[in-house]
Amino acid sequence: MPGSFADLAEQVSPAVVNITTTSVVSQPTGGPGGPAFPEGSPFSDLFRDFGFPGAPNGPEGMPQRRMPQRSNALGSGFVISADGYIVTNNHVIEGADQIEIEFYSGETLPAEVVGTDPNTDVALLKVESDDAIPFVRFGDSDDARVGDWVLALGNPLGQGFSASSGIVSARNRELSGTYDDYLQTDAAINRGNSGGPLFNLDGEVIGVNTAILSPNGGSIGIGFSMASNVVSQVVDQLREFGETRRGWLGVMIQDVTPEMAEALGLEQAGGAMVTDVPEGPAREAGLQMGDVITSFDGAEVEDTRGLVRRVAEAPAGETVEVVVMRDGDSETLDVTLGRRETAQGNADAEAPAEASESDVLGMTVTPLTPQMASELDVSEAEGLVITAVDPESAAAEKGLAAGDVITEANQQPVATVADLEARIEEAREAGRRSVLMLIRRGGEPLFLALPLEQEDATAE
Numbered sequence: 001m002p003g004s005f006a007d008l009a010e011q012v013s014p015a016v017v018n019i020t021t022t023s024v025v026s027q028p029t030g031g032p033g034g035p036a037f038p039e040g041s042p043f044s045d046l047f048r049d050f051g052f053p054g055a056p057n058g059p060e061g062m063p064q065r066r067m068p069q070r071s072n073a074l075g076s077g078f079v080i081s082a083d084g085y086i087v088t089n090n091h092v093i094e095g096a097d098q099i100e101i102e103f104y105s106g107e108t109l110p111a112e113v114v115g116t117d118p119n120t121d122v123a124l125l126k127v128e129s130d131d132a133i134p135f136v137r138f139g140d141s142d143d144a145r146v147g148d149w150v151l152a153l154g155n156p157l158g159q160g161f162s163a164s165s166g167i168v169s170a171r172n173r174e175l176s177g178t179y180d181d182y183l184q185t186d187a188a189i190n191r192g193n194s195g196g197p198l199f200n201l202d203g204e205v206i207g208v209n210t211a212i213l214s215p216n217g218g219s220i221g222i223g224f225s226m227a228s229n230v231v232s233q234v235v236d237q238l239r240e241f242g243e244t245r246r247g248w249l250g251v252m253i254q255d256v257t258p259e260m261a262e263a264l265g266l267e268q269a270g271g272a273m274v275t276d277v278p279e280g281p282a283r284e285a286g287l288q289m290g291d292v293i294t295s296f297d298g299a300e301v302e303d304t305r306g307l308v309r310r311v312a313e314a315p316a317g318e319t320v321e322v323v324v325m326r327d328g329d330s331e332t333l334d335v336t337l338g339r340r341e342t343a344q345g346n347a348d349a350e351a352p353a354e355a356s357e358s359d360v361l362g363m364t365v366t367p368l369t370p371q372m373a374s375e376l377d378v379s380e381a382e383g384l385v386i387t388a389v390d391p392e393s394a395a396a397e398k399g400l401a402a403g404d405v406i407t408e409a410n411q412q413p414v415a416t417v418a419d420l421e422a423r424i425e426e427a428r429e430a431g432r433r434s435v436l437m438l439i440r441r442g443g444e445p446l447f448l449a450l451p452l453e454q455e456d457a458t459a460e
Helices: 006-014 041-051 228-241 258-264 281-285 303-312 340-347 368-376 415-429 453-459
Strands: 016-030 064-077 085-089 098-102 108-110 113-118 122-125 149-154 162-173 181-183 196-199 207-211 223-227 251-254 272-275 292-296 319-324 329-336 363-367 384-389 405-409 434-441 445-452
Touching: 006 016, 006 196, 016 149, 064 149, 064 329, 085 207, 085 228, 113 228, 122 228, 149 181, 149 207, 181 207, 207 228, 223 228, 251 303, 258 434, 258 445, 272 445, 281 329, 292 303, 303 384, 363 415, 405 415, 415 434
Parallel strands: none
Antiparallel strands: 016 064, 016 098, 064 085, 085 122, 098 108, 113 122, 149 162, 149 196, 162 181, 181 223, 196 207, 207 223, 251 272, 272 292, 292 319, 319 329, 363 384, 384 405, 405 434, 434 445
């Protein structure tokens, strides 16, 4: 254990800043002559309960006037270059009209927004100064281990510069974003710490303090810092372009379950199953629905989350090697990545979902007709519609339901009940314990491995 964090705090504090933002908000004033209390205050509840005119949610016919008022908010950040680039959270400065930076020395400077990325909650600011500004560097968050000491600096609850210590409690936490990769720490993080740095003992920033898990708004020892390896790449792009330019592969994917792996004849579950290939880089390179992506740009793909992050980190326009498993064989394809931000509105294509009129594997299925396709809002011309599912069957256990449309079985199209039964028989003859199905539900594609054991028992 370190005897003290004093030397580390003294070393890095000059690069940590307090951030004050000012914005104009519309504030209710109550009805004419009525009182104005903040929503959520005891007075607000009292006046609502007794129906006072002008109270929040008060009686009809008593309009509330809204007057523009200036609102201040506090946060934290840190300087990453001598010429005044500052990193913070996007939510700290979002909607701000003015941003003021207070340095450890007490000096204050106005800041301008260079760029923001709401997906990772990162913002890059810039101040102008005649003198070089103390700064800190990013470290490698992948080197952080559970149990490592960390130091959090910032402006908690508007109290000014403050330090708290703890350890890395967990890694690779996912909260809600597509590119989430959080370090969890028990170092005290409170409101106002947002955007502040999380240091390792070498004085390197390995995380940006972003969120806490708390029932009361205060620290209970569960805080989350966006990993520096994610933040630093976003910052580099914001600094160069003023915006993010993430790579785009152009596929819809899902994780490979053990049952799916067995149905595909794979040695183990892993990789990312391609469920749809709309117009885009992947289709141009030859990727197909049903491919399992096992490697991207020379690195193994363990699951869909890892693939999404790796693609996003790759530069748009770069050609990368993508290795897929197809029909039991490995194939290597060269894909020139597009840019996600420009393709976002077009890249999301229709997707398949789940499915299965004859009784097959606990499902009642019938061939898809144009009228059914219209009613179910699917674009497929062929497939089998599930009209009923035995509630005690494996199909029900897997979540299949009436209205799902089966379009493939064992990676081959199915248009009739005979097609589906033939695919099931082929799987049995090959010694497989499940059959891989591609279904569409509400336009979304999904592969699902349906066990065959129940059908065997019924047949016997």
